[in-house]
Amino acid sequence: MDHGQKTMKILLTGGAGYVGSACLRWLLAHGHDPIAYDDLSEGNRAAVPEAADRLIEGDIADTGRLAEVLGRHRVEAVMHFAALASVPDSIKDPEAYYRVNVSGTKSVLDAMRAAGVRKILFSSTAATYGFHGKMPLSEDSPQTPETPYGTTKLAAEWLIKDYARAYGLGYTLLRYFNAAGADPDGDFGEDRRHESHLIPLIFLAALGRRPEVLICGQDYPTRDGTCVRDYIHTADLAQAHQLAVETLEPGVGRAYNLGSGTGATVLEVLRACEEATGRAIPHRVVGRRPGDPAVLVASSEAIARELGWSPRHSQIREIVRTAWEWHRRHPTGYGARPEPG
Numbered sequence: 001m002d003h004g005q006k007t008m009k010i011l012l013t014g015g016a017g018y019v020g021s022a023c024l025r026w027l028l029a030h031g032h033d034p035i036a037y038d039d040l041s042e043g044n045r046a047a048v049p050e051a052a053d054r055l056i057e058g059d060i061a062d063t064g065r066l067a068e069v070l071g072r073h074r075v076e077a078v079m080h081f082a083a084l085a086s087v088p089d090s091i092k093d094p095e096a097y098y099r100v101n102v103s104g105t106k107s108v109l110d111a112m113r114a115a116g117v118r119k120i121l122f123s124s125t126a127a128t129y130g131f132h133g134k135m136p137l138s139e140d141s142p143q144t145p146e147t148p149y150g151t152t153k154l155a156a157e158w159l160i161k162d163y164a165r166a167y168g169l170g171y172t173l174l175r176y177f178n179a180a181g182a183d184p185d186g187d188f189g190e191d192r193r194h195e196s197h198l199i200p201l202i203f204l205a206a207l208g209r210r211p212e213v214l215i216c217g218q219d220y221p222t223r224d225g226t227c228v229r230d231y232i233h234t235a236d237l238a239q240a241h242q243l244a245v246e247t248l249e250p251g252v253g254r255a256y257n258l259g260s261g262t263g264a265t266v267l268e269v270l271r272a273c274e275e276a277t278g279r280a281i282p283h284r285v286v287g288r289r290p291g292d293p294a295v296l297v298a299s300s301e302a303i304a305r306e307l308g309w310s311p312r313h314s315q316i317r318e319i320v321r322t323a324w325e326w327h328r329r330h331p332t333g334y335g336a337r338p339e340p341g
């Protein structure tokens, strides 16, 4: 926290999830007073320090309960992470994605209105951009999403903008690229009930919890034929949330991309994981997955220029090293006791 910055009471929907809990721990370590509101459908109680005081179990669809919690805790700002976030699942079951990502966001905004909370940060995504935009993507690249995950997150952006204009909210839309990595001490990391993210899937295969890694498509127009993604460490995401919340005022509206500005292919990530583990990791190339563009890379110049943010932990080696430390020490996730040292 900068000198002179006062402690803020911040509620994080989805604050027991992977990115939300990393932000909560960061805010706590930087002098703020965060609480998580999470239904634990994917998140973990053990990811929230001081969970008895800092984790409230609840569904974002329950507007009345959320408004009561916001009022009782005198919350000044909301960080809205809670969402369904798998591209393939969204194609199979759009109903759930509209319900949680769109109606759920409306419920969060209605609860904020009822409780008089006037600042919101929203976890948006690279998936709100079109597949064929010029790389790197900037904030004014065309937003023409091609999957229900992307359309529902973009609809949530629109809801926030319309509410902000009418009801005087301040908002910041933070469009993450691929969140990755684990806390440097190896105590907290990525552990969902339904895993669909590349790096945890690779380490689950390295640990024998999955038979192999499926590489979806090796015929993309990229340097080795596999998809290029921009990986950003959760510590860098967390710092961006801190800077954004400390500078947000009612009536202000901003959108920022959060990425490292460089991309890695699926095979490059796999090789980096093999290097970190010292093991060959079983993998197999299968057909392309619907909804996967060839390349997604961010320009984060706007937040660098306006808030002085720059990624410090997002080299792929550091991401993979911290993620492996977490998986190695917690081979069955938060349910397991850490292995020594």
Ligand SMILES: NC(=O)c1ccc[n+]([C@@H]2O[C@H](COP(=O)([O-])OP(=O)(O)OC[C@H]3O[C@@H](n4cnc5c(N)ncnc54)[C@H](O)[C@@H]3O)[C@@H](O)[C@H]2O)c1
Binding pocket: 013, 014, 015, 016, 017, 018, 019, 020, 037, 038, 039, 040, 041, 042, 043, 044, 058, 059, 060, 061, 080, 081, 082, 083, 084, 085, 100, 104, 123, 124, 125, 126, 153, 175, 176, 177, 178, 179, 180, 192
């Ligand atoms: N992980 C990424 O690479 C990435 C990239 C871009 C954007 N995002 C966005 O960041 C946010 C967090 O993603 P994540 O990777 O941490 O996902 P996650 O699944 O680990 O976390 C989401 C959390 O929301 C909770 N949740 C879901 N539905 C809820 C409901 N109805 N009520 C209350 N809580 C509910 C889950 O229990 C979970 O703890 C999401 O909004 C996602 O769209 C993530």
